[in-house]
Amino acid sequence: MSVIHGQNFLMVPGPTNVPDRVQRAMHRNSTDHRAPDFPEITHSVLKDLKKIFCTETGRAFVFSATGTGMWESGLTNCLNPGDTILTVRLGQFSLLWIDMMERLGFNPIVLDVEWGEGLPVDKIKAHLMADRAHKIKSLCVVQNETTVGVYTDIPAMRRVLDETRHPALLMVDGVSSIASLPFKMDAWGVDVSITGSQKGFMLPAGLGLLAASQKALKMSETSTYPRCFFSWRDMIVNNDVGYFPYTPSTPFLHGLREALDMLLEEGIENVWERHHRLATATRLAVKAWGLKPIAKKESEQSDAITAVLVPAGFDGQEIVATAYQKYNLSLGGGLMKVKGKVFRIGHIGDINELTLLGTLAGVEMTLRDVGIPVKLGSGVAAASEYLQSTGVPLRGLNGVQAKI
């Protein structure tokens, strides 16, 4: 056994790598969160956060919490105890959200799909259509189910709501999609957009981020669900004057400021495109290995994470453990129903071509280690072929970094 050198290849689908710029920005003493100049940072991050959610009409929130907390915040601020929710169980994260709905006393109507499939649009439409009394108060769906690497069709959700003239709120878990995969709050008519800091936002876990439409904000004014820590009203009253209802994590706000700068400097559409390119390369490698993603439809294969089906007779958990123990490579394992059946490569956040290719080489060696016969270099070759042919200069001739 040897000693660990170099950096861990953190290729789980979150938490993602925190860029040096962001790490630096967070290295600071706490600051006086009631100081007269504190509102500058509050207003600044809330304003730019909206740009990443792609909303002009909505309102953004920053909580000291995680995406799980934002699930709770979304549900408890808009809905009333016992309210009916239409939702879909696509994998572990939608499963956990549904578990929360039940525990918090809501009444979820759960549509199940085989893990690896996307949203059952027709069934959803049928449920909405059948709900003449509009008992369904919210349609809650996960945009990117991290368990299986399935990127769902959120615009279709808006469409069926519109087609059925159903007034249900559209609440979307965008934890592993917002700030990395296409998400357009206003254009798609999303009412509650839920995410966290540790995925596309490239921060450590610790912030829950949420945006609410005017319709959702309005519902929150009359909702009687008991809430306090996650209350939007408390936040609004304080944020409006630049403060928070309880002590915010000031280093995190500075980190968020820097991450927003990075995202906006690049342009959110370029961020999406960058993720698409690295994801495509990953999928080409998987194909070259003779394996395939659990995500069935090509159009639904996630640009943030690829969950690869492990051939029969092999154990995905052993792959993940070996990669970590032998190559200092962190992959995601299969969760719950697909435990052992998949391993997951995260390609989200602050990585680049060479990080991905080093990762793919690490996966190849690992597959060999556990006995799966893959040709070393085959996946790397397929991914390289694509990346080389689609690559563009990051810098000009004199090395100066290119502006888009």
Place this chain on the structure above:
Amino acid sequence: MSVIHGQNFLMVPGPTNVPDRVQRAMHRNSTDHRAPDFPEITHSVLKDLKKIFCTETGRAFVFSATGTGMWESGLTNCLNPGDTILTVRLGQFSLLWIDMMERLGFNPIVLDVEWGEGLPVDKIKAHLMADRAHKIKSLCVVQNETTVGVYTDIPAMRRVLDETRHPALLMVDGVSSIASLPFKMDAWGVDVSITGSQKGFMLPAGLGLLAASQKALKMSETSTYPRCFFSWRDMIVNNDVGYFPYTPSTPFLHGLREALDMLLEEGIENVWERHHRLATATRLAVKAWGLKPIAKKESEQSDAITAVLVPAGFDGQEIVATAYQKYNLSLGGGLMKVKGKVFRIGHIGDINELTLLGTLAGVEMTLRDVGIPVKLGSGVAAASEYLQSTGVPLRGLNGVQAKI
């Protein structure tokens, strides 16, 4: 106007100064929170956290949240909807906790005291005694009311509960006391101990810390209050095997590890003693200025924060603003009922004699600026006199840092 140089004197009663050691420990990339060696850090911080709560029989929790979240966690895990709570309104923080109790549907019996006073022990006893049916499920009190700098008598709460043989849970907000002022969970029979990362723990805000007694844990098993993000059970199931129910903030865990090292290296009783010494110096300065703390009883004057009464005709808010704008000194202002009537000096966390004396000099100049006639140097002299005569070497003759 000029340019700001040197460091902000962050002398609010929280967030407190984050020591360089802790800042360094937090400067790191995220890590794989499902890795096989991740349980090391989980078990390590939870074990040592108990030492700071002074509990061997209880259980410690770390949430990505704040002290406010821990209020909610304590209430919703142990109690049932509509449960009666006996509590005291001592200042803004107890007020906010009571507000939460009401909003979450509990039934608080609120005893009011004049702000600056401590717990009305006899009245509390009377209420407990009168409650033959044991409708009161919890006695909820704040140990250190940060608004007024009053440090309450928690052992007296245990005593009256024992004397009245009342089975109510003893739930204590120790947000601005635990890890800085004497707090002995087991010895005092506290059932739920609530705090956050940004005061005595010397971290930025962002972690909610809580410890529960076996009695509280038992009650949480049958409590029917809907909860999810703040659920103890989810945390227990995951923590027991070294993980968290949702992505933890790994840099924060490393920061907490370092802060615990610092506290344990010093010894928690020495930490309390250190705070007492700096607080005493502060009170001597206040006296020398001809002013006095709002906290009435000497024995209840907090060792974490001194709220100084502003002479009639002057505005505490102007003091705080001037200190910040002219001397880069962050003081606490008066909140709510005492807005404008006090200013607050935090002397909690990672400061030392010279930080405090610089602060006192800054307060003196500020008082002059707003027109309050104090003799410059008078408070510093009184504090110095005490600090010099009670000071002991931090290092031996060769400069090596002393062990206790």
Place this chain on the structure above:
Amino acid sequence: MSVIHGQNFLMVPGPTNVPDRVQRAMHRNSTDHRAPDFPEITHSVLKDLKKIFCTETGRAFVFSATGTGMWESGLTNCLNPGDTILTVRLGQFSLLWIDMMERLGFNPIVLDVEWGEGLPVDKIKAHLMADRAHKIKSLCVVQNETTVGVYTDIPAMRRVLDETRHPALLMVDGVSSIASLPFKMDAWGVDVSITGSQKGFMLPAGLGLLAASQKALKMSETSTYPRCFFSWRDMIVNNDVGYFPYTPSTPFLHGLREALDMLLEEGIENVWERHHRLATATRLAVKAWGLKPIAKKESEQSDAITAVLVPAGFDGQEIVATAYQKYNLSLGGGLMKVKGKVFRIGHIGDINELTLLGTLAGVEMTLRDVGIPVKLGSGVAAASEYLQSTGVPLRGLNGVQAKI
């Protein structure tokens, strides 16, 4: 004995406190120092460095070394072996420079003054006048003799050179003055300006900084003194195209970039004024203690450091040791001839009013500890009086930091 908390009050006259901004800027991986975009940082720091030296016509150099290395660089690039130098021994640093001149085979004519005195202008003039053959190739003087806190009259040196029409180079050790005390290379006709990173530039030690006039550069072209590491020519050839002759310390270059930003944002004249104000406050405190600086002439009392004479019968070394061991306060001790006879308070670099007042309070307690009868608070009062009356808002009413 106790455990150290809070921050060390680093009040030696260098190394000075490194601002958080600069520490952050330096926290980065090494970068490829031959990359095509590397010249950006090289050109950027060299250009702005000239602004701090107040030269438009000269050329700036950055070496991986210290001020001592720059002494050597200045001497060996401009002069020839055996060259005669006129110089003055004012304290330990001029003494060491003279020692270097001798060891490197130059021929220094040394004028001695009592430590605490400035430059003997008339004697210097007499020497220059007498040197009809112009054997004296350089007049080498220290602008701020850190041992004694004497700030010398560099414009007078230019004047006597001009009045005597003497062509000697004017070489100035500005190690503890440049970027903190007035220094105007072009206006004063300085030919070689020598400094380091760890004083006014607010960086750690590790960079030698130097500026050379056209006259000095010209002399360096014909100088035959053997040199290599400190060669200007090697540096010029490489710097001109944006690189360095050997691997530069890239984190230091980024730190220098940030420090230059800070200095230029403030404006160099404001930097000087800020130092003057804090120095004045220090001198008022010394006076209030009934003590005095070793620097005799008021006009020569340094704005960077005050060397305080210790009353007979007391030991300056004990003061410095006690301050460090008991109050975590770093003062400068007396060096060589004045060992034990003075202690030194640095008031240079990134400090502010409250840092200084905390320091003065620490000195008062220390003086008491060693038995010198000073009235606690007296120095703080005198300094506060001045600082309060001369203080201006650092921030506007809304707390926004003021621009000059």
Place this chain on the structure above:
Amino acid sequence: MSVIHGQNFLMVPGPTNVPDRVQRAMHRNSTDHRAPDFPEITHSVLKDLKKIFCTETGRAFVFSATGTGMWESGLTNCLNPGDTILTVRLGQFSLLWIDMMERLGFNPIVLDVEWGEGLPVDKIKAHLMADRAHKIKSLCVVQNETTVGVYTDIPAMRRVLDETRHPALLMVDGVSSIASLPFKMDAWGVDVSITGSQKGFMLPAGLGLLAASQKALKMSETSTYPRCFFSWRDMIVNNDVGYFPYTPSTPFLHGLREALDMLLEEGIENVWERHHRLATATRLAVKAWGLKPIAKKESEQSDAITAVLVPAGFDGQEIVATAYQKYNLSLGGGLMKVKGKVFRIGHIGDINELTLLGTLAGVEMTLRDVGIPVKLGSGVAAASEYLQSTGVPLRGLNGVQAKI
């Protein structure tokens, strides 16, 4: 053109990647370098530095400078003006050292070899044998010529000196070998060992590190070469009591302390073995591409850097520029005589298998970009094959990092 994401792959042969542990250790304010406890750090790093040089009888030095400065320090402390030196020009770095020898007035006898060859042992022996009068005062050789990736045979140098009973000092430039490739000062009878911080020591550039044998130290006592900044005597006098002759860079000392911890935790022989393994993988990739190193003898191919010959008709500079501009991959270019003819892959310092494989994939794409027909994935496959088969767990089953 796009925006840069993820980390630069810094695969030049120095400066090498600074591990996070070291970056963190360096993030601190300056400290009082005359404090009574400062000697702890001085003694600690000097003592452990000797372990890396593999010397018990020698003495280690730390200068604020670079390897180039250590060349000067070695020469000027041991030799006298005009002394004859026997040396070999193997590439750019030996060339520059020879240039320094000449400029500093020494008399180098220069043996030239074709770039890519190692030391001409027989010729050296012949020169030593012919030198009956022992005019040759030092044999100066480079252990790892970074220009060409040639690792020379230092034990052979000791052997020929012994065989010819020649008293010349053996001075070795180990800038890119010490702390990464086998170097045994005592065992090999090296008298002056020269290196810098930015290669095997994994720090930024900024420290010159040197070790001297007793023989060299003795010679330095009588050497008349003028020196000051690089004087060993000044350093010895101060280091002996724990201090430095001029302000040391305290953050760098703390960084060095951490880097020494890392090297000693691993064990220096394991460090060498680790470099050998990654170098072997690199060479297998080069072979798979149909290319070859410029280093002719297999036994002399460096484990720190591989300089790859570019096929006729292609330009190595274009390879390096493309890798940087398109893939954010920093490779080394050809220097001087081999400019355009080679490109260089550094595999020294804090990297791991996946960093290397990502790099090799990046090189493959780059070679394609410039028109050299290599099969994508071929080098990665060859390197992976070797790394997979020779890999051992970095962590045990529970993920705990293995001790050797």
